[in-house]
Amino acid sequence: MARLLLRRAIHGALIIWLVATATFFLLHLAPGDPIAASLDSPLTPPVVRTHYRHEYGLDQPLSVQYGRWLVMMAHGDFGFSFPHRRPVSSVIASALPNTLLLMGVALLLSFVAGIALGLIQARHRGRPLDWGLGLGSLFFYSMPDFWLALMLLFLFAFVWHVFPVTGMFDPVMYPYYGFWQRVGDRLWHLVLPACTLALLSAAAIARFQRAALLDVAGEDFVLTARAKGVSERGVWLHHVLRNALLPVITLFGLALPVLLGGSVFVEKVFSWPGMGLLTVEAIGTRDYPLLCAAVVIASVLVIGGSFVADALYAVVDPRVRLE
Amino acid sequence: MHPLVWIAAAVLTTLACGAIARAGDGDSGSPWRIALTRLRDNHAAFAALCVIVALLIVAALAPWLAPYSPIAQPDIVRLKNLPPSLAHPFGTDFASRDVFSRALYGARVSLSVALLAIVVSASVGTAYGAIAGYVGGRIDTLMMRLIDAGLSVPRILLLIAVLALWAPVPLPVLVLLLGLTGWFGVSRVVRAQVLSLRERDMVVAARALGASDREILWRHILPNVLSPVIVSITLGIANVLIVEAGLSYLGVGVRPPSASWGNMILDGADEIASLWWISTFPGLAIVVTVMAFNLLGDGLRDALDPRQVDG
Amino acid sequence: MTSTPAASAPLLSIRDLSTWFHTGGRSVARAVDGVSFDVMPHETVGLVGESGCGKSVTSLSILRLIERPGRIEPGSRIDFEGRDLLSLDDRAIRAIRGNRISMIFQEPMTSLNPVFTVGDQIAEVARVHSTASRREAWERAVDMLQQVGVPAPADRAREYPHQLSGGLRQRAMIAMALMMHPALLIADEPTTALDVTIQAQILELLAELQTRVGMSILLITHDLGVIAESATRVLVMYAGQIVEEAPVRTLFDAAHHPYTEGLLSAMPRLGDRRERLTVIPGTVPSPTQWPAGCRFHDRCAYAWDRCRTDAPPLYQIGAGHVSRCHLAAEPARRRAPAFAAAAPAS
C-alpha cells in the first residue's frame, strides 16, 4: 500500500512538472511581457520598462530564465508578481482560501442536491416527476456557466435586489460585526456564486446518480432486500443508495477540474476575489510567475482530488478496501 | 464553412431522420436497424434530433432567413439598442445590428466551430485510444499517463491562456485548439473498448489467420468502436459549444464582427441590467442547442447499447 | 382444478394467477397466464420448466415483488394462511416477506449486498420483523449461521460476501431466509450456480432444515435431477401455464405431457449446468405472442390440427395427475418414442 502511494505521488509530481514546464514555455514564448502589460501608458518612459525587464531577468535567454525558475520552484519560491507588487505566494495566499471556500461549499451543495435529485428521480422512474426533474437538470446541465451566472445576477440582484452582487462580505460594516453577524454576512454573499457553481454540477451529478441508482436497483440483492420485507424507503436509502454512491465518488475527482473552470467565470461575474479571477487577470497582465503558480496549484488540486476520490472509494467499497 | 456544406449537412441529417422514421419494428434485423428503431421510439431523443436538423437548416439558410445582414449598421445612432419588437424580434445591439439576424448567423459560426472541432478530437482521440489499447503494455501505460497529465489541466484555463496570449487567433486555429484539447475522453472510451475487443474470438481468429495489425484494427476493431465514438461525438459537440461560448464571452474566442453566440452575450453582458435582450437570446439559443445534443447523445447511448434489451 | 388428495387445508393456494408486463405500445408480455396450484404444509413442491417459461415470475408474484411495468392482473388470487395476499396493503405484505414466506435465489454472489457484512444482512431480517435490538439481531444471525452449518459463524458474520465461497454464501442466504422460521420457503434455482458437491450439500441442508423448522418449500428449477431428489410433487410450466402436475414418482414413471416427456428424455445428470435443455427442438416462444391453440404445438412431435386451434384444458390423468394436452382425449395419437433420437449420445 505504501509503495502504491509512493508510486502515485511520483507520477503526480511528474505530471505536475510536465504541466508546469509546458505552461512556462507557453507563457514566455507568447508575445508581450508583464512589464509592457502593466506599464501600459504610452507615456511611460522606455527606460523604466527596460529597468524592470532587467530586474526580473526578462532580458535573459529563455533557458536561463527556465533554469532560475526551476531552482526557485524547488525552494518553494513562486517569485514576485510585478502587477501586484507582492510576492506571488502572498497574492495566492489571499486568493486560494476564497476559491477553496467557494468550491467547497459548491461541491457540498452540488453533491447533496445532486444525490437527492437522483434519488427522487430513480424512485419515480418513468413517471412525470422523473421526466420533469430530468429535463430540468438537463436544462441546467446544458447551460454555459457564465450565462447562468449573468442571468442569476440579473434576476436576483438587479430585478429583485435579493442578494449582494459582489465580493465576499460587506466592505464597510464587516469589521464592526459580531462573530455571528460576520458568518451571516459571508454566507449571504456566498449564496449566488456558490449556487451558480452548484447548480451546474448538481445537474451533472443528478444525471449520473440516477443512472447509477437504476443500475443498482436492477441488482439481485435489491430483490433480496425486498423479499426480506425491507421497506421501500429502506431499500432505496440503505441498499441501493449505498451501492450507487460508489460510482458517484469518482465524480468527485472529475468534478474538481470542472468546478475550477467554472469558478473562472463565476468569480468574474460575481467579483469573487479567488484564484479564477486572479488567473484571468494575470493572463491580461502577463503575470508569468503568478500564472505558472496558478497552473501548478490547479493541477495539484486536480491530481490531489482524484487521489482523494480513489482513497474515498477504497474506504467506502469493502471490495477494494480489503484487496 | 461554405453554405453548400451546410445545405449538404442539413439534407443528410433530414434523410437520416426520414430513414429512422421509416425503419420497421426493431425486434429483428441488423444492430444498426435496431438502434434506429430504438432512437425513434425515444421521443425526447427524436425531438432533439428534429431540433438539431432545424438548427442545421436555419444555419444553412441563414442568408435567406435572416431579415437583415448580421453586420449591417443601418443607423448607429437612432436604431441602436432597440428592445424586441416586431421589426426586430430579438431587438438590436449597440451598432444597430439586428440581434435575431446575428443569432441566425451565430448559429452558423457556433455550430461549425463545434462540428469541426469535434471532428478533430474524434479522429485524434480514436486514433490515440485505438493505438494505446491495441499495442498495450508499457506504451499503453505511458500513453495513458499523458492523458492523465492532459486531464489534470483545467481545459478552459489552458484555452483562455493560449488564446489570450497569442491573440488574435484565427478561426481555424481556434477550431484546432478546441479539437486538440477535447479528445482525452474519447481516447479513453476507445481504448477501453479496444482492450476488450482485442481478446474476443473474432480478433483472435483473424490474427490466427495471419491478418496484419493494421487490418485487424481497421476491419475488426474500429467498426465496433464506432458506437461509443458516435455517442462521445454527440455529447462532445454539446460540450464544445459551451466552451466556445465561454471563450468568446471572455473576448478570446470568435472575434467580432463575426457573430458567435458567445461573443453576442459579451456584447450585452455589461448592460445586462439595461439592455437584457442582447445577452439573453443568444444564451437561450446555446441552451436549446446544447440540450438537444445532450438529449440526442443520451438517446444514442441507450439505442446503441447492445446490452439494453427491449422491455 | 388441482387435485390434492390431502385432507388438510393448503398453506398456499394460487388461483388464476396472471402476471403481465405492459411494455408500452400494444404488446403485452403475458409471462404468467392463469396459473393455479396449491402448496400443502410441510410439503416440497417442485416447479420446473425452461428459462422464460414463467417460473420465476410466478414465485415473485407470490410475494408481490413484481415491478412496473409488470402487473398482477385482476382476477388473480393468492391465499396464504387464509389471507388473500393480493388485497394486503404494502405494510402488511412486507410483514409477510422474509417472515412467513422467504425466498432464496440462484446466484448468492449477486443476491447479497456487497457493501454490508453477511451478519449485518442476516440480522437485518430480525430487525425488520421483530423488535430485537441491534445486538440481539446480530446474535441471532450468528446463531442462524451456525444452524446452516457455517463454520466459525461469528467470524464469518463479520465478513463481506465477496470474502466467502459460493457454498458459504448460499448457506448465508438460507440463514437469512430461515431467520424468522417461515412457513414457506421459495427457493429459486438454489443450486444452479454451485459446484456439484456443494449442490448436494445444500439440498441436503434444505431437507434437514425443512424437517427441523417444519416448513413448506416451493423449489423452482430447470433441473429435474434436483426435483427427483427433493420434491414430493411436481408442477411443469410452459409458456406461462402449468402443463402438467403430478406426484414426483408418477411424473418420472409416467409423464403425460409431451413437453414433460421432452424434459425427462433430456434430463441431465445431477450437476450438469446447462442453462437450457437444447434437445427439444425450437425455443420458448415470445411471451408477447403465445401461439394459438396449444402453446407447445410447434415444438411437439405429436401435434395435429386440433393442437393448432384449440387450447387444451387441464385433463385429469390419474390421482393428483393432470396434463394440458389433447393426447389425454386422443391417446392413440402418441407414437413412441418421440424424442429418443434427439437424446444426447453420451
Add this chain to the structure above:
Amino acid sequence: MRHLPFSRFVLMRTPLVASSLLPLLAAIACQPGDHARTAGDQYGGTMVIAVSGDADALVPPITVNSTSFEVDGLVFENLARPGATLDPIGDQGWTGELADSWTWGKDSLTIAFHVDTTARWHDGIPVRASDVKFTLQLYKNPKTASFVAPLLANIDSVSTPDSSTAVFWFKKRYPGQFYDAAYQMRILPRHVLAGTDPAQLQSSPFSRHPIGSGPYRFVSWMPRQSIELAADSSYHRGRARIQRLIWSVAPEYNASVVRLMSGDADFLEFVNPPDIPRVGHAPNVKLVPYPSMAYGYLLFNERDPNDPSKPNALFSDRTLRRALTMAIDRRRVTRSVFDSLGAVAYGPYTHTLPYFDSTVAELPFSPDSARRLLDSLGWHVGADGIRSKNGRALRFSMLVPTSSAVRMQTAVLLQAMFHDVGVQADVESADIGTVRQRNEGRQFETVIEAMQSDGNPSSILQSWGIDAAKAKDGGNAGSYENPRFDALVDTAVAQFDPKRARAYYFRAYGMLNEDAPAIWLWEPLTVAAVQKRIHPVDMRADEWFANISQWYIPSDERIARDQIRLAEVQR
C-alpha cells in the same frame, strides 16, 4: 507633463442607449443649498468608492495604478495644487498644499518653497524641508525606476537652507518650472524611507502601509477587496469632513452600478452612457458630469510594420491618410458611442484644457471627396467592392485592445464606414499587453488608441515629435515626422507669455489635422454617480478626488454606515 494613471480609461465599458441625456444631468448637477449648512455637524460619515481594480504598491513614485493613484493622492501631498484650469505655465491660480508660500529666485532658476511648519506625518513627526529634498532624490534615483523621473530632468537639486525651506534649483528657465517642482512629486517621509533600498520600494512594508501628511491616513487594506482611509484629525489644513473613505473593489462594472443604486456604494467615478437614464432615476443617486482629459483616435503607422526602417506602403502617403479621415463621420461615431456625453476630438488635446483650439481647421466628413481622392491615387474599386492598385487591395487591420469595449465598438463602426468608400479594415483585437508591446515595436498597421492628456501642452512632442519617433520604443508609435511641427511646438514651449504660446500651439494643432497622422475621433464627457447625501461633489479633471476633504455628509442625512464611531475606526 505629468504622469497619470491610464488603466481607468482602458477599462472603460460599453456605452450605448438613449436620446438626449444632458437635461437629466443638468437637473441633477445643480443641487441648491449645498452650502447652506454650518460646518459644525459635518464631520463624520463614511464614503464608499466603487472601483474596478485593486491598488498595487502605495508608493507614489512607482505606482501605475489608478486606485493607488487615488489613495496616494489623499494620503500624500504635493507642495502646491493647481487652480481649476490646470494651467501648466507659471504659478497663476496655484494654492499651497504642503508648502504655505513660495518665492522665485531673481534669475528664475530657483524657487524656494516654505513648508507649513504645522504639517505632521501621520506618525506625528513634523514635516521638514529635508523630506522634500529626500523625495526629489528618491524620484530621480535610477534604482527607483520612477515613471516620473524623466519629467524631473530639468530640476537639478533641492537645498535646505533651514528646516522649513526647500529651494529647487533648475538647470534652465522654462514655463513649466513651477508645475514640475510643485506638482510632479508627492512628498514622502524621509524618516521612514531613508533606510529602504530604492530598488526594494515596491516590496517594502511602506508600500502596503503608507505614511503621508495628507488629509487622510491609511487604516487597512484587504487585498483585492477593500482599502480604508480615515480623516486625520490633526491635518494641518483642517480636518477632512468625511470620516472614512473606503475603496471597494469589484472588477465587474455592472456590480458597481448595482451597488451604487442599492446604496451599498457612494461613489462611482464613471457611468456608462447607456446606464445614465437608469442610474439617474434612482432616487438616492445624483449624476455629476465633470470634465475629462481623455480622447481617442485611430493611429496610422507610417512605417512598415515588418521593417520599421521602411515607409509604410499605405500610410506614408499623406493624401491617403486624409482621404481615409474624410471617410469617417466622426460626429456620428461619437454620438453612437457616447450619445450626448462625448465630443468630437480635434487633436491630442481636449476641450477642457486651457490650450484647446476650438477654431482648428479639421478635415470635413465627405465620403465623396474621400472616393475622389482614392480614385486619383489610383485605388480603383474592384468587383468585390474593395479598392485595389497594382493587384494590392486597399485593406488594413485595426488593432484594438479586447478589454476596451468602447474602442471595440468604435472599430466596428469605423469598419462599416471604411467599407462604404471601398476600404477593407479588419478588426484585430488583442489584450492590452500585446497591443502595448506591438505599439512599442511599431508592429501594427493602425491602432485605435485612447489617451489621457495631462494639462501640459508641450507633452504632445512625446507622442508626435521626431525624436519620439526615432527613439527605440519612443512614444510616437505612428512615426509621424514633420520638422515644422516640432519647430512650432519648440517655439511654443519657450514662450513665457501664455497668449503667444497659445498662438504657436494652435498652429501646431492645425498641422496635426492637416497631415492626418491619425483620425481624431472622440473625447468623452465623464459622468460620476454619487449618493445624494454627499455634498457638494466638485471634481477636477485630472484628479476627481482633489477636493474630497471639503465634501461632507450632513448629519440629518446619515445612514447606518455613517454612524460608526471614531473610536471604533481606530480598532
